[in-house]
Amino acid sequence: MAFPETRLRRLRTNAGIRRLTDAPNPDARKFIWPVFCVPGDTAKENIPAMPGQYRLGLNALLKEAEAAVLQGIGGILVFGIPEPACKSSDGSAACLDKGIIPSAVRALKKNFPELPVFTDVCLCAYTSHGHCGPLDARGSVDNDAALPILAETALCHARAGADGTAPSAMMDGQVQAIRKKLDGEGFSHTVIMSYSTKFASSLYGPFREANSSAPGKGDRKGYQQSFRFRNQAVLESLEDETECADILMVKPSLWYLDILHELKKRTLLPIAAYNVSGEYSMLHAAAERGWGNLHDMARESLFALERAGADIILSYWARYYGELFSGRE
Numbered sequence: 001m002a003f004p005e006t007r008l009r010r011l012r013t014n015a016g017i018r019r020l021t022d023a024p025n026p027d028a029r030k031f032i033w034p035v036f037c038v039p040g041d042t043a044k045e046n047i048p049a050m051p052g053q054y055r056l057g058l059n060a061l062l063k064e065a066e067a068a069v070l071q072g073i074g075g076i077l078v079f080g081i082p083e084p085a086c087k088s089s090d091g092s093a094a095c096l097d098k099g100i101i102p103s104a105v106r107a108l109k110k111n112f113p114e115l116p117v118f119t120d121v122c123l124c125a126y127t128s129h130g131h132c133g134p135l136d137a138r139g140s141v142d143n144d145a146a147l148p149i150l151a152e153t154a155l156c157h158a159r160a161g162a163d164g165t166a167p168s169a170m171m172d173g174q175v176q177a178i179r180k181k182l183d184g185e186g187f188s189h190t191v192i193m194s195y196s197t198k199f200a201s202s203l204y205g206p207f208r209e210a211n212s213s214a215p216g217k218g219d220r221k222g223y224q225q226s227f228r229f230r231n232q233a234v235l236e237s238l239e240d241e242t243e244c245a246d247i248l249m250v251k252p253s254l255w256y257l258d259i260l261h262e263l264k265k266r267t268l269l270p271i272a273a274y275n276v277s278g279e280y281s282m283l284h285a286a287a288e289r290g291w292g293n294l295h296d297m298a299r300e301s302l303f304a305l306e307r308a309g310a311d312i313i314l315s316y317w318a319r320y321y322g323e324l325f326s327g328r329e
């Protein structure tokens, strides 16, 4: 049959029929909220480039986390913003037990034992040059020298009680190095959610402002994935699967739905999509100018991730899940 008997508009006739046939909203349980933690207790600093997101001291973090938990979100991803004094050439302060991430993890797990807590495992916030690992004599990031420091960092987070670690440095072999370390130290239960396909993207600007982690010199194209190299973008994730990652990730999300979809066909592991700072802030910027409704744009963009097959959505919008989705069909 074809038109005029077939009329696709029939199923759009009224809100009730649309509700019946439309897919439901992405579930709050699928969302992980990335948070920025700073030393101290009470700090709640605005991040100008990321409206509605804050740098949080421990008590402020617990309050914000409670608000997110009450909305039923599925987990939290902790980023730490250390004192500038702990930066060094190899970023080894990332593995200090007294560090900002382990402290935040302990506080979160004490107050919300049921809430899955993940940690970002990278060195860029801890290196004086801002790259994701120590530099070699040529000034490029020394892959194999970064591995033991990343593994030690993951172990430190696991010891603090993290349910999962999320390595984001894009070093070859980092998932294997972390898995071996965790297993050898009695943390075979700790999940690895790998930033398996992380692109060298222009969408991380607001995050780098929030986290003071921009590279001093150069860029990250020597280790992060080129967006021009499709096959390798898929291989990056498949390689992490062979290194025993538990969850794969595509980052950023909205400009990479093809990669997400392709990966979905090639793996049975859960796939996370990281809806990054630039994706979040550009909607705020457009809405401020009156070029779109903030919540409508956010909903539509998050729905795209769900539709493309993301099993988990890492998003700054997670904190506002209720406002975005409750009562909205």
Ligand code: PBG
Binding pocket: 120, 122, 124, 132, 168, 169, 203, 204, 205, 206, 207, 208, 213, 220, 275, 276, 277, 278
């Ligand atoms: C650091 C890191 C970055 C992000 C997460 N971990 C920035 C970068 O690689 O430069 C980006 C997150 C975002 O933009 O929301 N390795």
Ligand code: ZN
Binding pocket: 122, 123, 124, 125, 131, 132, 168, 169
């Ligand atoms: Zn990094």
